Amino acid sequence: MCGQWHSADGLGRKSRRPPLALLVLSVALPVRTGTIFPVVDESNLSEAVAALKRAVRVVVSSGAGMSKESGIPTFRDALEGLWARYDPAELATPEAFQRNPDLVWAWYIERSEKLCTVQPHAGHYAIAELEGLIPEVVVLTQNVDGLHVRAGSRDVVELHGNLERFKCSADCRGRPTVIDLSTISYSKDHAPPCPYCGARVRPDVVWFGELLPPEAVERAFEEARRCQVMLVVGTSGAVQPAASLPVEARRAGAVVIEVNPAPSFITPTAHIFLQGTAGTVLPRLVAALRAEQEESP
Numbered sequence: 001m002c003g004q005w006h007s008a009d010g011l012g013r014k015s016r017r018p019p020l021a022l023l024v025l026s027v028a029l030p031v032r033t034g035t036i037f038p039v040v041d042e043s044n045l046s047e048a049v050a051a052l053k054r055a056v057r058v059v060v061s062s063g064a065g066m067s068k069e070s071g072i073p074t075f076r077d078a079l080e081g082l083w084a085r086y087d088p089a090e091l092a093t094p095e096a097f098q099r100n101p102d103l104v105w106a107w108y109i110e111r112s113e114k115l116c117t118v119q120p121h122a123g124h125y126a127i128a129e130l131e132g133l134i135p136e137v138v139v140l141t142q143n144v145d146g147l148h149v150r151a152g153s154r155d156v157v158e159l160h161g162n163l164e165r166f167k168c169s170a171d172c173r174g175r176p177t178v179i180d181l182s183t184i185s186y187s188k189d190h191a192p193p194c195p196y197c198g199a200r201v202r203p204d205v206v207w208f209g210e211l212l213p214p215e216a217v218e219r220a221f222e223e224a225r226r227c228q229v230m231l232v233v234g235t236s237g238a239v240q241p242a243a244s245l246p247v248e249a250r251r252a253g254a255v256v257i258e259v260n261p262a263p264s265f266i267t268p269t270a271h272i273f274l275q276g277t278a279g280t281v282l283p284r285l286v287a288a289l290r291a292e293q294e295e296s297p
């Protein structure tokens, strides 16, 4: 698969795809690149608004904290995070699925079904509203909950897949061989067989040690290099390759704005740190941008 990447544009030009190590989902803490300034005040908000006002291309890069106020737990919060209560090695690796497919299936089906009971919050809607204020907005998300799309964001790149989509674990009819669960019979506690080849059906999410969808990761790095502002929301920055996106954006000259209630591994890379939750900071930020644009277009 990697071979085809050397000339992705078909013109013999060398692709700028990230190196292989950055295509696999892995916990790898990025190098700290600066000083932490976890102070948020009105001047930070004004600086962020000014950067957004100047921008033509904005990338929003979101993680689990983005959806917390919708009632979806994060992964690494000390008490409530999913990985504080469950072992990722037992639930989120291909080996775990091979060992105990029914356990993994039951866990994901439960999380998938929960999505029917949650809604996007004001922060998701604020991001969707950005599209009316800035010429080009792309959302790169590690989240598998589909809430950005449900809130109205139109250009969403799902780096880690989607919890509402399922596929054949052997991808017997090409990558991915999507299986519509409404067309097969299954129970919550037994991973059903693929209707084409009999291999187990699994969620179409990226597990640790797996490659991210190549087009998604390529687009993400390309957008990171092209944007003037990257707004990073609700990620610890502990997981690659998404953790490298702000570094890439900053290196290419973008202003990096982080929204998070607590400093993260992204914070040293951020130019502006807006301390607070997605549901409170983002609506304020977008309202301030709208007001500023109305005042002096």
Ligand code: APR
Residues within 6 Å of the ligand: 062, 063, 064, 065, 066, 068, 069, 074, 075, 076, 077, 081, 142, 143, 160, 233, 234, 235, 236, 237, 238, 239, 259, 260, 261, 262, 263, 264, 276, 277, 278, 279
């Ligand atoms: N608003 C914004 N950020 C929040 C909020 C909130 N309401 N609540 C918590 N946060 C922040 C936390 O401070 C933390 O920095 O969200 C971040 C959540 O970090 P993680 O749980 O590590 O989630 P994430 O970075 O998205 O994890 C990446 O790890 O297990 C894998 O594939 C899984 O996509 C996931 C990846």
